[in-house]
Amino acid sequence: MNYLPLFADLNKRPVLVVGGGIVATRKIKQLNRVGACVKIVANEICNELQKIIKIYKIEWIATQFDPAQLNEVFLVIAATNDSVLNEKISREANIKYKLVNVVDDKINCNFILPSIINRSPILIAISSSATAPILTRILREKLEAILPKHISEMALIAGQWRNKVKKHFIYLSDRRHFWERIFNGPFVNRIAIGDLNKAKIILKQQLKIKSNRQGKIILVGAGPGDSSLLTLRALQVIQLADVVLYDNLVSNEVLELVRRDADIICVGKSFGSHAFSQQETNAMLVKLALEGKYVVRLKGGDPFIFGRGGEELQAAKKAGISFQIVPGVTSAIGATAYAGIPLTHRDYAHSVVFVTGHGHLKKNLVNCKPISKGQTLVIYMGLIKTPEISKILIDQGYIKSTPVAVISRGTRYDQIVLTGTLGQIEKLAASVATPALLIIGEVVNLHRQLAWFNGAVQYKPRKSSFINLA
Numbered sequence: 001m002n003y004l005p006l007f008a009d010l011n012k013r014p015v016l017v018v019g020g021g022i023v024a025t026r027k028i029k030q031l032n033r034v035g036a037c038v039k040i041v042a043n044e045i046c047n048e049l050q051k052i053i054k055i056y057k058i059e060w061i062a063t064q065f066d067p068a069q070l071n072e073v074f075l076v077i078a079a080t081n082d083s084v085l086n087e088k089i090s091r092e093a094n095i096k097y098k099l100v101n102v103v104d105d106k107i108n109c110n111f112i113l114p115s116i117i118n119r120s121p122i123l124i125a126i127s128s129s130a131t132a133p134i135l136t137r138i139l140r141e142k143l144e145a146i147l148p149k150h151i152s153e154m155a156l157i158a159g160q161w162r163n164k165v166k167k168h169f170i171y172l173s174d175r176r177h178f179w180e181r182i183f184n185g186p187f188v189n190r191i192a193i194g195d196l197n198k199a200k201i202i203l204k205q206q207l208k209i210k211s212n213r214q215g216k217i218i219l220v221g222a223g224p225g226d227s228s229l230l231t232l233r234a235l236q237v238i239q240l241a242d243v244v245l246y247d248n249l250v251s252n253e254v255l256e257l258v259r260r261d262a263d264i265i266c267v268g269k270s271f272g273s274h275a276f277s278q279q280e281t282n283a284m285l286v287k288l289a290l291e292g293k294y295v296v297r298l299k300g301g302d303p304f305i306f307g308r309g310g311e312e313l314q315a316a317k318k319a320g321i322s323f324q325i326v327p328g329v330t331s332a333i334g335a336t337a338y339a340g341i342p343l344t345h346r347d348y349a350h351s352v353v354f355v356t357g358h359g360h361l362k363k364n365l366v367n368c369k370p371i372s373k374g375q376t377l378v379i380y381m382g383l384i385k386t387p388e389i390s391k392i393l394i395d396q397g398y399i400k401s402t403p404v405a406v407i408s409r410g411t412r413y414d415q416i417v418l419t420g421t422l423g424q425i426e427k428l429a430a431s432v433a434t435p436a437l438l439i440i441g442e443v444v445n446l447h448r449q450l451a452w453f454n455g456a457v458q459y460k461p462r463k464s465s466f467i468n469l470a
Contacts, residue, residue: 002129003112003129005114005125005127007123007125008075010031010035010036010074010075011034011035011036012035012036012037013074014036014037014039014072014073014074015031015036015037015073015074015075015076015077016039016041016069016070016073016075016076016077017031017038017039017040017076018041018042018080018085018089019040019041019042019077019103020040020044020046020049021042021046021079021080021081022046022048023079023103024040024042024049024077024079024080025046025048025049025052027077027103027113028049028052029052030113032052032056032058037059038058039058039061039069040053040058040060040061041061041062041063041065041069042060042063042080045060065085065088065089067092067095070092070093071096073098074098074099075098075099075100075101075111076089076093076099076100076101077100077101077103078090078100078102078105078108079103083105086102086105086108087108089102090102090108090109090110093110099111101113109130112127112129114126114127115127115133115136115139115140117140117143117147119152119155121152121155121156122151122155124143124147148192150191153191153196154183154187154188154191157191157196157200157203158179158182161200161203164207165178165179165207168207171292173242173293173294177294178206178207180240182206185202185206186202187199187206190202214292215289215290215291215292215293215294215295215321216289216294216295216322216324217285217289217296217297217312217313217316217322217323217324218237218241218294218295218296218297218323218325218326219297219303219309219312219313219324219325219326220234220238220296220297220298220299220303221234221300221301221302221307221327221329221330222234222247222250222251222254222300222301222328223254223301223328223411224300224301224329224330224334224335224411224412225251225254225409225410225411225412226251226253226334226338226411227251227253227256227257229328229329229334230254230257230328231326231327231329233326234326234328235257237296237326238257238258238259238262238296239257239259240259240294241258241259241295241296242288242294243262243265243288243295243296244258244262244263244264244265244295245266245267245284245285245296245298246264246265246266246268246298246299247267247268247269247298248266248269248300249268249299249300249301249331249435250299250300251300254298258298267281267284278308278311281312282312282315285297285312285315285316286315286319286321289316289319289321290319297309297312299328300331300435301328301329301331301332302327302328302330303325303327303328304325304327305330305331305380306354306356306380306381309325313325331380331410331437332437334410334411335407335410335411335437336378336407336410336437338407338410338411338452339405339417339439339447340447340450340451340452340453341405341407341439341443341444341446341447341450342446343376343443344376345443345446348376348441348442348445348446349374349375349376349441349442349443350375351374351376352375352376352377353375353377353378354378354380355368355377355378355379355380356380356382357379357380357381357382357384357385357389358381361388361389361392362392365389365392365393365396368393368396369396369398370396370397370402374441374442376439376440376442376443377438377439377440378438379437379440380437383406383429383432383434383436384429386425386426386429386438387426389425389438390422390423390425390426393422393440394422398422398440399422400422401422401423402421402440402442403419403420403421403422403440403441403442403443403444403445404420404428404439404440405417405418405419405438405439405444405447406418406419406425406428406429406431406432406436406437406438406439407437407439408432408434408435408436409435409436410436410437415453415454416433417447417451418431418432419444419447419448422440425438
């Protein structure tokens with residue numbers, strides 16, 4: 001993030017605009033709407049700006065720019081067609097620690113003006129960090145089309161009742177839950193049809209409902225990494241949470257979608273390193289929920305596929321805490337789809353088996369034997385045990401030339417797919433980072449035809465380790 005979005009109060013604050021043409025006029029109109037005290041420096045004033053000066057009694061203080069004009073202003077906008085002058089204004093403003101924007105000249109700006117959706121008091125600012133203004137405009141148009149027209153009235157009424165609600169509910173979480181209930185209930189419907197009086201009656205009635213401070217636990221599947229694979233329900237839930245406990249497998253781009261004021265705690269485990277034991281994680285979930293908090297347990301992939309989600313909910317059930325489950329795209333489904341490897345195909349595999357590479361491998365792989373119709377074997381968390389996996393599978397009848405794929409960091413921008421044979425699986429595994437999946441079976445051969453996501457590569461031991469197929 002190159003810029004920190006800010007909403008500045010410019011009401012009755014002095015702002016200097018250098019320029020008197022159409023561009024300057026457009027900026028002055030924006031500043032005038034928010035009550036800024038605009039001061040203009042320009043050697044000439046266009047006809048439209050002359051009218052605005054007369055109507056709003058804006059000061060035209062000089063025809064030439066002088067650095068002294070910056071002394072008593074809050075910010076400055078340079079909107080001239082003289083690049084040398086614009087650069088000078090920027091330089092002098094920075095010397096005096098003033099906010100300065102030079103129109104269409106990102107290098108000489110220390111702040112930029114976003115594209116704005118005005119549903120006052122709701123304001124939505126969109127920016128491309130001055131890289132793609134047309135794209136920003138298109139995004140604004142799309143958002144304008146989907147925003148409800150009555151959102152302004154919703155915000156105005158909420159503002160009128162804010163202090164009443166604050167006095168009624170002592171805890172911040174109770175106030176937040178109250179407003180979430182209001183903005184997702186009949187209050188909104190009444191606003192939509194213009195019945196503001198009934199909307200206010202609903203607010204008053206809802207205040208009388210006693211706050212239920214009983215916490216809950218929501219078990220959420222975060223998917224394999226790409227945040228666009230989150231379910232709609234998962235996105236809704238993580239933006240309501242008071243606290244989120246997440247695993248190492250949850251990607252940073254998914255964590256970025258968590259509500260900003262939520263407490264975020266990593267309880268992840270990796271091989272040989274456990275920040276919290278499973279029992280400690282279970283106890284933490286229960287403790288937080290008993291404190292009345294909305295607790296989200298965020299797990300990579302799907303929480304019920306090798307995620308110990310069942311164990312955590314058993315602890316919640318034992319403690320009498322209500323819970324919900326939001327399934328996710330399990331890593332095997334997501335990563336293989338992004339690698340162009342169908343887990344089943346009528347010409348290659350009629351069944352698929354998911355196993356974990358942790359624990360007692362021989363027991364885990366006992367039923368993973370080659371069958372006549374073909375079977376795809378997917379091994380989670382097996383990267384460091386590939387020598388043992390290879391030996392067990394060969395002992396059970398797999399041949400060394402069985403196709404194998406290793407998918408590292410599946411669905412993410414740095415996804416790597418290596419393909420080879422069961423006899424090469426140890427070398428393949430040594431070349432990639434975790435998290436990774438092992439795919440064993442004839443369907444791996446389809447990767448060459450169906451690979452579509454950037455990053456797919458092929459293992460070839462004779463010439464070089466990797467050949468980019470993307």
